[in-house]
Amino acid sequence: MANVLVNAPKTAKKGQVVEIKALIMHVMETGFRPGTNGRIIPRNIIEDFSATWNGREIFRMKMSPAIAANPFVSFSAVASESGIIAFRWSGDEGFVAAHQVDITVT
Amino acid sequence: MNTRRPEPRGATPRLSEAKSRDPFCGRQKRGPSATLGATALCRRVFLASAAAVTIMPFAVHATPEALAAAIKEVTGDAPLREGKVTLDVPPLVENGNAVPLTVSVESPMTAGDHVKAIHVFNEKNPQPHVFNAWLSPANGRAVVATRIKLADTQKVVAVAETSKGEFWTVHADVIVTIAACIEGVT
Numbered sequence: 001m002a003n004v005l006v007n008a009p010k011t012a013k014k015g016q017v018v019e020i021k022a023l024i025m026h027v028m029e030t031g032f033r034p035g036t037n038g039r040i041i042p043r044n045i046i047e048d049f050s051a052t053w054n055g056r057e058i059f060r061m062k063m064s065p066a067i068a069a070n071p072f073v074s075f076s077a078v079a080s081e082s083g084i085i086a087f088r089w090s091g092d093e094g095f096v097a098a099h100q101v102d103i104t105v106t
Numbered sequence: 107m108n109t110r111r112p113e114p115r116g117a118t119p120r121l122s123e124a125k126s127r128d129p130f131c132g133r134q135k136r137g138p139s140a141t142l143g144a145t146a147l148c149r150r151v152f153l154a155s156a157a158a159v160t161i162m163p164f165a166v167h168a169t170p171e172a173l174a175a176a177i178k179e180v181t182g183d184a185p186l187r188e189g190k191v192t193l194d195v196p197p198l199v200e201n202g203n204a205v206p207l208t209v210s211v212e213s214p215m216t217a218g219d220h221v222k223a224i225h226v227f228n229e230k231n232p233q234p235h236v237f238n239a240w241l242s243p244a245n246g247r248a249v250v251a252t253r254i255k256l257a258d259t260q261k262v263v264a265v266a267e268t269s270k271g272e273f274w275t276v277h278a279d280v281i282v283t284i285a286a287c288i289e290g291v292t
Contacts, residue, residue, distance in 0.1 A: 017246035030255070032232045058244045064235040066228060066255050068204040068286075074251035078244055 002026065002097040006087060011104045012079035020051065020059075021074040022087050024097060030065035046071055046091035054083035063091075079105045168234040173227055173263065176234035180225050180265060181273045190274040191224075193264045197279065202256040202286035207236075211248035211266040211274065215241075221248035223267040230260040255286035 003025040012018050024046070031043025043065060051059040059075045077085075086100040168176075177186070194208040213221045220243045226236040239250045248266070256262070263277040 028255075030232070053244065056244070058242065059239070061237055061239040061250075061252075063237050064233055066231050066233065066236040068253040068255050072251075072253050074208075074249075075239070075241075076245055076247040076249055078246040080244070 002089070002095075004087070004097060004099040006099055006101050008085055008101050008103060010102070011106065014079060014081075014105050016079045017076050018079050018103075019074060019076050020085065021072070022049070022051070022099075023070060023072045024089055025070050026089075026091070026095070028063075028065065028067055028069045028071060032065070044092045044095075046089050046095060048088075048090050049073055050088050051075070051077075052086045052088075053077060054081060055086075058085075079103065081105055168229060168231055170229060173229050173234045173261075176227050177225075177263065177265060177275075180223075180238075180267070184271060184273050186265070186273045186275050188275060191264050191266045191276040193262065193276050193278045195262055195278050195280055198281045199256065199283070201284045202258075202282040203284070204253045204286075205256050205280065205282075206251070207254050207262070208249065208251040209264045209266075210250075213248045213266075213268065215243050215246055215248060217243050218269070220245075220269050221266050222269050224248065224250050225265045225267070226254070227263045227265070228254075228256065228260055229263075230258040231256065236262070256280060256282045257285045258282060 005023040007021040009018050026046050027044060028046065029041050029044040031040065031045075033041050035041045045065050045067070046063055049061045049063065049071070050057060058077050061073060063071060071089075082103060082105045084100050085103055087098065089095070089097045190212045192210045192212075194210070195205060199205050207226070209224050209226060211221045211224065213219065215221065221241050223241065224239045226238075227234050228236055236254050237252065241248055241250075259279075259281045261277050261279055263275060266274045268274070
């Protein structure tokens with residue numbers, strides 16, 4: 001299981017814009033680098049990242065090999081209702097990771 | 107013990123300078139035989155990297171044309187205007203492997219007028235694409251931050267697509283001292 005670190009506020013006022021940060025451990029191998037044997041190391045990256053708030057998509061990102069290793073993404077969202085913010089990463093070699101955090105909106 | 111020892115090692119290794127530079131060689135040094143194996147390994151590593159350096163000029167590189175084509179793919183025939191977008195990236199970075207980048211767009215982010223997508227491109231990495239992010243009024247603010255790799259001193263371009271079908275752009279020049287993406291593992 002991939003190592004995931006998500007930073008989002010636990011509580012927020014309704015209508016407040018909150019910042020959500022998500023970090024995941026991944027090599028993000030570009031597929032352009034020769035390894036120690038001189039051969040190109042095959043590409044292995046995370047291609048898609050998405051975030052949903054109570055099942056409704058709030059953010060989606062398509063990554064390329066130009067995203068640094070251990071991809072970090074920060075975006076904002078309007079606190080609409082209490083519930084779950086779920087994150088999903090998917091990429092090469094069948095890589096899939098998911099994470100979710102709770103948020104209480106008052 | 108040393109399973110990665112290469113088969114024949116005819117030539118006397120003369121790579122003392124490479125040996126001192128390569129951290130891998132130092133780690134392998136355990137006994138007389140291991141030292142020999144390690145030096146041969148160093149030679150292999152050295153030759154591999156030398157070969158990599160020689161073929162590097164032929165390695166794929168995005169060009170200003172590829173950048174323009176990639177932007178065209180996103181915008182279509184719509185005009186691209188300068189402004190509204192802010193690209194926050196350091197002007198000089200030491201290590202191109204992780205360059206912090208923040209794109210923010212001036213927008214009220216209402217249902218009628220919001221930023222639909224933010225696209226980031228570069229000029230000289232092997233591929234012109236960096237990322238595409240899709241936003242909605244549920245974001246409240248059109249701000250996306252991430253960390254990217256830059257293979258060379260180059261131009262980074264951000265394009266924002268609004269719900270009205272407008273495209274706004276901005277570019278930033280970044281000087282990179284240690285390249286990323288294509289540098290070999292040594």
